[in-house]
Amino acid sequence: MIIKKTLNKKFDLVVIGAGSGGLAAAKRAARHGAKVCIVEGDKIGGTCVIRGCVPKKLMVYAANSRKNILNSKGYGLSSEKLSFDSKVLLKSIKNEVNRLSELHLNALEKLKITTIRGWGRFKNKDHLDIIDIDKKSVLDTVNAEKFLISVGGKPIKLNIPGSEFSWSSNEIFELEELPKSILIIGGGYIACEFACIFNNLGINVTQLLRSNNLLNGFDLDLSSSLRETMISSGITLIFNDELLKIEKKEKKIFDFILKSGQKCDAESFLYAIGREPNLDLINIQELDLKMNGKFIEVNEINQTNKSNIFAIGDVIDKPNLTPVAIEQGRVFADNFYGNLNRSINYEYIPKAVFSNPEIATVGLTEKEANNMFGEKNIEIFKCKFKPMSNTFKNINSKCLLKLVVNKSNDKVIGCHMFGESSAEIIQMASISLSMGVTKEQFNSTMALHPTISEEYVTMY
């Protein structure tokens, strides 16, 4: 990455963090003609490209391929000589991530955005010190009319002895080789995704959850369908328990003692217990920024209580997802440098869990709809069936399709799916939901046969 001496240079915009949101904002602002500088202490690309969505999805493809081959005897396919070398997979992923990072860097150069490698730390509200990547000395100081904080989030770890041996999602993609067994602590989407990935790659997985349910916040029918499938595919799920103590044994094995007294062991353990804004380095104390819990408080134009400082992405209390951070970045740049008057519609944000099979959802869950409109005003349509793709496979998992409808105006206010390709299907459904589609319009849409999603238009 280029390091340019920028002392005494004044920018229209300095973006701190070259992840999903920061890159989108910097590129869009530069396209509108702004003089932009972007500061990044790590590889260009951020969580999504380097240690999130992209490497994870590549692992999902690997895991699903192995599972499909192992279960395809009925199609005449043999898995006798099937082997899996995690070193190859991890190396391929690193290469791809580096390629994407390089593409982003080239795009920044093309747009004449000054790219500085280093950590941004506010000196005062108008100046940002650039700290070298070893976090020891100040390399430079930049001055700007506006600053955009897009430093993303970081994984949380438990503060108990032994946690220093744990991994978070960050470390997984740095590994040279995958372990033979793993304990995953957490029940959210990242925990479930890794549990399915590792299980389908042949790793022995135990997942430990504090609550009695997977995927809090998702529709209960979806999370319970995933629970059944995960158990039947060999993942050990431990609910209503917590990690109390970690003991390192010989031969690379850890013993885990749980609050209930139960014990389990594994070669490695991964915390996936949540994330929080990554504000350690930027010195927000100096700015006296108004906070909303751990998040930076912003108004509807992403402005903090300091009028020249803005924040987007995982540092603010909005859905922490890549497309949301990108849209916030673009809208910010369009409004301030493109003279547009745009705003973000947070109402119908599709979400997916890349478990096996996938979960995807848009709109209200059944519970949210009942709370909002009253149970008697909500109608639920759902169907659960064995997908045709499993006909010759030794897989019992059933897919589930569900619609939540507001009876008063016939609007479809929730569309949920558990099953193959649900993320692709729900992405398209989210267009119609955000346009206010009615159940009658679903019913009068011609089915595409034979598919799983045709059931959405034939559930009367």
Ligand SMILES: Cc1cc2nc3c(=O)[nH]c(=O)nc-3n(C[C@H](O)[C@H](O)[C@H](O)COP(=O)(O)OP(=O)(O)OC[C@H]3O[C@@H](n4cnc5c(N)ncnc54)[C@H](O)[C@@H]3O)c2cc1C
């Ligand atoms: C394992 C995992 C899987 C995920 N999967 C999905 C998914 O499937 N779909 C989805 O939509 N979202 C997913 N996410 C969430 C998604 O990655 C984030 O919501 C998104 O990256 C947030 O973008 P951001 O711009 O706010 O921050 P980030 O992309 O995290 O970028 C922040 C950047 O700021 C840099 N930085 C931090 N501090 C400083 C500083 N002081 N100075 C300079 N630079 C700094 C960081 O190094 C980083 O590059 C996943 C996240 C994880 C962890």
